[in-house]
Amino acid sequence: MAIDRIGRSPLERTLSHRTVSVVFVGCGYASDFYGATMPNYPHLKIKGAFDIKRARATTFVKEYGGRAFDDLAEIMDDPEVDVVVNLTPVAQHASVTRAALLAGKHVYSEKPLASTIDEATELVELAKERSLLLSSAPSTVFSQSAQTLFKAVGDGLIGTPHVAYASLDMGALAFMPYREWRSSRGIPWPYWDEVPNGCVMEHAGYQLSWLIAMFGPVVRMAGHTSLQLAEKWHGLRDVAPDMAMGFLEFANGTVCRLSIGWVAPADLSLTVVGDEGTLSVADVWQASSAVMWRRRAMTSGKTNAYLAEPEPLPFVSPPTRHRYTDTHDLTVGAGIADLGTALSEEAQPFLSPDFCLHVLDVSFRLAAGRGVMEELTIPRSDDVKLAVKR
Ligand SMILES: NC(=O)c1ccc[n+]([C@@H]2O[C@H](COP(=O)([O-])OP(=O)(O)OC[C@H]3O[C@@H](n4cnc5c(N)ncnc54)[C@H](O)[C@@H]3O)[C@@H](O)[C@H]2O)c1
Numbered sequence: 001m002a003i004d005r006i007g008r009s010p011l012e013r014t015l016s017h018r019t020v021s022v023v024f025v026g027c028g029y030a031s032d033f034y035g036a037t038m039p040n041y042p043h044l045k046i047k048g049a050f051d052i053k054r055a056r057a058t059t060f061v062k063e064y065g066g067r068a069f070d071d072l073a074e075i076m077d078d079p080e081v082d083v084v085v086n087l088t089p090v091a092q093h094a095s096v097t098r099a100a101l102l103a104g105k106h107v108y109s110e111k112p113l114a115s116t117i118d119e120a121t122e123l124v125e126l127a128k129e130r131s132l133l134l135s136s137a138p139s140t141v142f143s144q145s146a147q148t149l150f151k152a153v154g155d156g157l158i159g160t161p162h163v164a165y166a167s168l169d170m171g172a173l174a175f176m177p178y179r180e181w182r183s184s185r186g187i188p189w190p191y192w193d194e195v196p197n198g199c200v201m202e203h204a205g206y207q208l209s210w211l212i213a214m215f216g217p218v219v220r221m222a223g224h225t226s227l228q229l230a231e232k233w234h235g236l237r238d239v240a241p242d243m244a245m246g247f248l249e250f251a252n253g254t255v256c257r258l259s260i261g262w263v264a265p266a267d268l269s270l271t272v273v274g275d276e277g278t279l280s281v282a283d284v285w286q287a288s289s290a291v292m293w294r295r296r297a298m299t300s301g302k303t304n305a306y307l308a309e310p311e312p313l314p315f316v317s318p319p320t321r322h323r324y325t326d327t328h329d330l331t332v333g334a335g336i337a338d339l340g341t342a343l344s345e346e347a348q349p350f351l352s353p354d355f356c357l358h359v360l361d362v363s364f365r366l367a368a369g370r371g372v373m374e375e376l377t378i379p380r381s382d383d384v385k386l387a388v389k390r
Pocket residue numbers: 025026027028029030031050051052053056087088089090092096110111112187188189190193202
């Protein structure tokens with residue numbers, strides 16, 4: 001149990017505040033997604049921000065609140081900081097998260113938790129050892145679309161789920177003007193980091209988190225990756241594979257065809273096929289993408305039209321008021337809000353360390369693209385929370 005300088009445990013410290021105090025470390029492109037959506041969560045208070053580029057922290061706090069911290073040590077020494085939100089580049093994730101945990105702070109990290117599974121596991125163990133909460137993006141499982149889909153699957157609207165088709169193909173990135181992309185505060189999109197990280201490490205989690213929340217941990221999988229547009233990244237070296245295909249089998253027996261890529265035209269859809277119909281979301285990057293239900297219909301004669309026309313399902317949760325209306329609506333603040341609530345309830349966040357570690361493990365295996373079926377040592381089922389009761 002990590003005790004702070006005035007002798008309080010993390011929980012006592014949190015409960016002593018009416019709200020949970022949050023500091024952002026790293027105020028680059030993605031920080032605008034967070035700053036813009038934080039007012040949705042009144043139990044979170046932006047205490048401030050720090051960036052090694054001081055001007056970025058200054059403009060962040062001017063826009064979204066709190067004060068600019070001078071360095072990491074100042075944050076770590078501040079007993080009023082409950083949660084560190086780690087929005088640094090991937091290569092910095094482990095060191096910043098480790099420093100925060102060692103200082104007794106709870107951590108919400110952008111994905112991935114760390115650059116290697118060993119480092120991520122070490123962070124998870126450190127958090128457990130110190131009774132601190134650790135959680136990680138993506139948090140789109142909290143979107144209206146995800147919550148509505150999960151409830152529909154759980155309620156048995158499509159009977160037993162058997163197959164899922166999931167895609168996070170964002171279009172041919174190499175042919176887009178990605179060097180000109182700017183956040184709302186004018187911060188350039190860091191293509192020099194994202195492209196070498198590759199499509200799997202950047203984007204697989206958006207589909208995997210939904211699939212694992214519905215069907216349980218992955219028990220068997222195969223992945224294949226390739227670099228299709230190697231010659232098209234002018235001036236960029238160390239480009240990671242831009243196309244990945246995965247074949248996954250989940251604990252409840254559902255199987256999935258997954259594609260993640262920067263080659264094929266945009267397709268960010270997820271379809272779940274059950275024996276009583278199908279459920280589809282057209283875009284998992286839009287918090288309010290409609291959930292379409294097709295019931296199994298009576299057929300006669302030689303027809304393959306065994307499904308009724310698509311019907312939109314009413315959303316089971318309200319929309320968030322504050323949205324970052326750039327290209328996609330990722331409900332990013334929802335993950336910090338979940339961690340904040342978990343703190344007050346003395347519980348683990350839905351995106352628990354074991355859940356995040358499993359998403360990461362599957363992502364690394366997919367990125368490795370070995371092309372052979374692997375049996376996974378799955379986390380205990382009570383370590384990975386499920387949104388759908390089985
Ligand atoms: N760019 C996106 O569209 C996007 C979307 C969702 C999630 N993410 C994730 O968000 C994270 C950040 O991405 P980004 O696009 O904002 O990157 P970015 O490079 O624009 O911003 C990172 C910031 O962190 C600062 N920094 C680096 N090391 C630091 C340290 N040790 N302490 C404090 N500040 C430090 C940098 O100066 C920079 O301002 C990554 O994990 C990325 O995967 C990015």
